[in-house]
Amino acid sequence: MNDDSLFTKCYKCQNPVEIKRQDRLSGLYCSFCDEWIVVTSYFSAIETDPNQYILTFQLTTLPPKQTLKTLKTLSHKLELNYIAIKNKIDKKQDFIFKGNAMKVLELVEILGNNVDFNLKVQ
Numbered sequence: 001m002n003d004d005s006l007f008t009k010c011y012k013c014q015n016p017v018e019i020k021r022q023d024r025l026s027g028l029y030c031s032f033c034d035e036w037i038v039v040t041s042y043f044s045a046i047e048t049d050p051n052q053y054i055l056t057f058q059l060t061t062l063p064p065k066q067t068l069k070t071l072k073t074l075s076h077k078l079e080l081n082y083i084a085i086k087n088k089i090d091k092k093q094d095f096i097f098k099g100n101a102m103k104v105l106e107l108v109e110i111l112g113n114n115v116d117f118n119l120k121v122q
């Protein structure tokens with residue numbers, strides 16, 4: 001602490017503050033007052049990744065052990081109804097999904113580990 005600037009000490013108790021990251025917040029924190037002094041929201045790299053991705057994959061069956069809710073989520077994300085999904089599976093056609101890193105990740109989580117993906121930056 002060689003800098004006596006405003007942000008290295010708590011303005012209330014004059015104790016040194018620490019840099020802290022918690023959940024989606026990042027900032028300076030005073031452990032004596034148990035209070036944030038400076039707070040900025042923090043987003044992980046994946047959430048700020050500006051790239052659009054194209055995810056291509058095939059399904060051999062509907063995702064196993066999935067509930068109806070998961071199928072609905074899948075249908076919603078792919079913008080395909082159940083019949084269209086089933087047809088693509090029967091005809092062994094590729095599913096193509098475009099979206100940012102966050103959306104791609106969500107979809108991969110729904111599909112699970114047994115699916116082969118091909119991921120490209122658009």
Ligand SMILES: [Zn+2]
Nearest residue numbers: 010013030033
């Ligand atoms: Zn303080």
